[in-house]
Amino acid sequence: MSLKSMGKVYLIGAGPGNPNLLTKKAERIIRNADVILYDRLVNPLILQYSSFQTELIDVGKKPYCKHIQQEDINQKIVRMAEKYQCVVRLKGGDPAIFGRVTEEINTLKSYGIEHEIIPGVTSASAAVASLNIGLTMRGIAPSVTFSTGHFKESTNKDIDIRNLMNGGTLAIYMGIKRLGAIIEQIKNYTSEDYPIAIVFNATCYNQKVITGKLSTIEQLLNEDNSEGQPGICILGPLVNEIDKMVLDSTMEDVNHILYVINGDKENAMLKAEALYEEGKNCLLNFDNSYHHTQQVLYKNIMDQHDISYIQA
Numbered sequence: 001m002s003l004k005s006m007g008k009v010y011l012i013g014a015g016p017g018n019p020n021l022l023t024k025k026a027e028r029i030i031r032n033a034d035v036i037l038y039d040r041l042v043n044p045l046i047l048q049y050s051s052f053q054t055e056l057i058d059v060g061k062k063p064y065c066k067h068i069q070q071e072d073i074n075q076k077i078v079r080m081a082e083k084y085q086c087v088v089r090l091k092g093g094d095p096a097i098f099g100r101v102t103e104e105i106n107t108l109k110s111y112g113i114e115h116e117i118i119p120g121v122t123s124a125s126a127a128v129a130s131l132n133i134g135l136t137m138r139g140i141a142p143s144v145t146f147s148t149g150h151f152k153e154s155t156n157k158d159i160d161i162r163n164l165m166n167g168g169t170l171a172i173y174m175g176i177k178r179l180g181a182i183i184e185q186i187k188n189y190t191s192e193d194y195p196i197a198i199v200f201n202a203t204c205y206n207q208k209v210i211t212g213k214l215s216t217i218e219q220l221l222n223e224d225n226s227e228g229q230p231g232i233c234i235l236g237p238l239v240n241e242i243d244k245m246v247l248d249s250t251m252e253d254v255n256h257i258l259y260v261i262n263g264d265k266e267n268a269m270l271k272a273e274a275l276y277e278e279g280k281n282c283l284l285n286f287d288n289s290y291h292h293t294q295q296v297l298y299k300n301i302m303d304q305h306d307i308s309y310i311q312a
Contacts, residue, residue, distance in 0.1 A: 013120020149175025
């Protein structure tokens with residue numbers, strides 16, 4: 001196929017989950033997308049910015065489970081660029097921070113496919129912002145290190161804790177499964193019992209925060225039974241600066257009702273954005289005019305929830 005007939009691929013960060021944190025450029029491109037290949041952590045409401053006829057393809061990888069391989073995702077993107085003009089690869093957070101965006105770009109380059117990265121709000125920034133603190137704080141946390149707890153080459157690979165030991169903040173993505181091993185690694189270098197906050201589903205209606213020390217956090221997680229939920233670990237002195245009132249507000253009971261909004265799509269989306277800011281889980285109602293892949297996705301979501309219908 002000639003280069004001229006190939007579409008352009010946009011590798012877009014959907015942010016941490018709250019649709020109101022999607023960038024304006026990301027929203028504009030999603031609205032024009034012919035096809036969206038999306039990860040499992042992308043809020044379904046964000047997908048509804050797209051056209052009724054946009055094809056949706058789930059390429060989500062669930063941690064620690066058998067899932068679609070990265071090379072298969074790469075080839076799917078190529079096939080969609082051969083078929084469509086505006087191809088969106090939609091990832092949670094920022095695609096350039098532990099999003100394996102380089103592997104996808106290398107594949108696109110090898111086929112001569114035009115592409116562009118659209119950054120998103122990364123979960124570490126979003127998590128601490130929801131707690132009214134920053135990743136760095138003058139006189140308390142002079143720097144921050146982003147690390148992954150999940151290494152492709154080795155499950156036993158150490159993370160870099162030098163910045164943490166020098167008073168900085170350590171943000172660990174995908175580290176909950178290996179938290180015990182990470183804690184043991186830190187203990188090998190220091191006896192400091194660092195404060196830690198684990199933020200699950202940052203900025204979303206079901207956000208939850210568990211705070212403790214390295215010596216207590218595993219027990220607290222076991223008692224909470226939060227296994228399998230997406231979360232980010234924040235370590236360092238700044239955790240002590242979290243206001244208790246803010247922390248208490250994140251521990252309120254979650255409303256598990258899915259609010260399904262009827263009406264004109266643009267008005268319905270505005271209503272959904274406002275409700276999401278109030279801590280409500282939202283979805284626009286759909287009908288037979290939607291692409292069949294959208295119908296399947298949204299029906300499956302609605303089947304899993306108690307529904308409350310709202311008019312835009």
